[in-house]
Amino acid sequence: LDELDAATRQELAKRPDDPQRHIERARVLQMKGEWDAALEEVETAAARGGDPDVLGQVRASIYLDAGFPRMAKVEVDRVLARRPDAAGLLYERGRAWLAIGNPEAAARDFGDAIAKGPRPTPEQVIAHRDVLLGLGKKDAALRALDDGMARVGHVVSLELPAVDLEVELGRYDAALARLDRLAATAPPNPLWIARRGEVLDKAGRGAQARAEYAKALALIDARPAARRGKPFVDLKRRLEMALASAEHRGESR
């Protein structure tokens, strides 16, 4: 940051009337936590003819980081009034709502940002899920993950949390269907097969669970010993314990 600080200062000295340079400097000061100085640069950029929408966005971002979410929201609202298509700002407003203490509104904005944003990310989807889980809305959280995956793709960082939620809700077949869908996206993955076994186990389908555990173990064992690092050793131990436990339960029934 010191490096950036010095560099943006130099650039600004070269072109003091360029609003873009002031915005860049504001961003750096924001990163340094120098909120007042950052806002001053934003106002200077405004005086030099900077784009009001961009400046509103930067102001909102600074206010958010500085702990003034209500002011951030006001800025975002202003820009959105002019640019209702600026979906990226919806996410910022969602953050503001969250900081204000209105998670319902935050969830709404997060959902809209993900639905309308040009390139939503798994991180945004997870943030949306977290807000809904915080509200105790597991079904809505699951829908949020699905809506996110409709935009982002059926990626592991979203599908596995969805599996966890399905299991919590007792929807084992749905969880298994998700794991099948995930499995179709990549070569056989022992982590995912193991998870499938655990879901089956939880669903009381011992024989099928054992088959999955065995499949995952076979996949690990197929790797040369030297290629089995700690994650594989740990997984193998977990699988062997799960397998033994499932077998024990099977025998005692």
Next chain:
Amino acid sequence: MKTRIRAGLVGVVTSMTALATVAAATTVVRGPYLQTPTTASMIVRWRTDLPSSSRVAIGPAPGSLATNYDSLVPVTEHVVPVTGLTPDTLYYYSVGSISGAFVGDDVDHFFRTAPTTGASTPFRIWTIGDAGFTGADLDAVRDTFKAYNGGTSATDLFLLLGDNAYLTGTDMQYQAAVYDEHAEMLRTTPVYSTFGNHERISSQDLAQTGPYYDMFSFPTLGEAGGVGSGTESYYSFDYANVHFIVLDSEDFTPSSASGPMFTWLQSDLAATTADWVIALWHRPPYSRGLFHNSDTELNEVRMRQFVLPALESVGVDLVLCGHSHNYERSFFLDGHYGNGASFTNAFKKDLGDGDPTGDGAYRKADLGPIANSGAVYVVDGSGSEHRNATLAHPAHLVGLLETGSMVIDITGNTLTAQFLSGAGVIDDQFQIVKGSSCAPTPASGCNTAVRGKLTVRENADPARSRWSWKWKGGTIDAADVGDPTAETDVAVCVYDATGTLFGGQVFHGGVAWRTIKRGFEYRDKTLANHGFQKIKIRTGTPSLGAYVQAKAKGVGIGNPALPATTPITAQFLNLDSGKCWSSEFTTTRRNQADRLTAVIP
């Protein structure tokens, strides 16, 4: 002439005449540049000053571009996936509109598709970090690579390690520092990048907004191999026998072993079966660059604490970073996740420099990634300037205050990385060699001795098969042997006229090696290394009884095809220095299907 029109776009065109008029005045102002190469596809991108339809025409030679890939929507940012291609194949191309080509259809516009995934096809990577300042230094770094590369910029992969365009990663700055600067390379060599802290000023990784995300097309759903991440901020891809992992060390730096990037990384690592794993991100886990101390910068600390254990546990081979404007290169490391002060020799898997012309390559026993078997960490951040700093991080073996880039060649089981300075000098190099088999042919120029004996007994029960060899009557200089207890890797190999009979490499260290009077001894009751039970080297002159002795038995020796074809050569090699001691048996006393005895004289 074949034409492929991208699905769903056909109905958009209303006036072909209007398009043709636009196309006539259209100029390519960025690119073409190549993205996300796979065995069967390539994404071709370019920018025009005016909207036009998009066409990529490809063929086996200039003047023979018979296959078109069209998109009819008028745009200025053209992104055309070229599909249905053959692996490891050279294609010439042009870009333009449906009315005609703007550029290309000449010897300067071509690309090669990725080799078959998993194949040991040799390939080259050129990588630069923090190369965002335009000017003479960046020009020199670029031009020295071209000279080194045989007078052409074209290579197989171009990796950007972040901070690719100073000062703030704007589109205009990218135009100057990347697209104009490297135009020749970009039109022939696919480019991948990682997100740096200067990109973060104009682009947001959390929302994937800004110029960085507008201008690149990286694989997000496993299109080029690996597990899909859902984001261009972090992703993976396969190229030949290498799995590449690109991470985000900015806003997605994990603060624990959790979160979307970490969840994805775990699954991606569990799925890969590639021979090599190379990871890249911007902020280095070990550095003492000016302004950037990996002990105090939180992102660096967290990448080291949370990401490195995951990568090392699956045997990552090489990690490339930038951020500090200098070159730093680590020892062959494993398991160091603390601050610099806590670094000790215990974290070094090899005490040497890894330089094939120095004290020898780093070695891994298996071709595939072996858990916690050592990795080299590189700070390749002097692509366009260098800054004075102490470079005193104890994890690093080399620190250079000069501009430059890295050239990485991967040839099957061997990775060779070189730091090419802006002055065109190789100022550092290291090599990682995988596998422990003998070289396919005997080494030449070895020390010979007046006495030698080789015996082989093959048994119907392979566990009882055995062989032994002794070299005696020559001189063994202690300096030539090195120190297998500490850092010298050795091999004992036996060949006949048709190839390798048995033997293999034995790496340094471990409990099996010990120092003896005037030499070293390896003893292993488990016979884990190619069946070697004993290897003994006594240095000195013939009068002092210098000798080399090797004994092996069991299934680990393999199933050598006897009778052997003379001449038979047995060798002991110091793999690090290339020094060797050899017995050549031109005749045999016995040479049958189950036994062999050969003696010198």
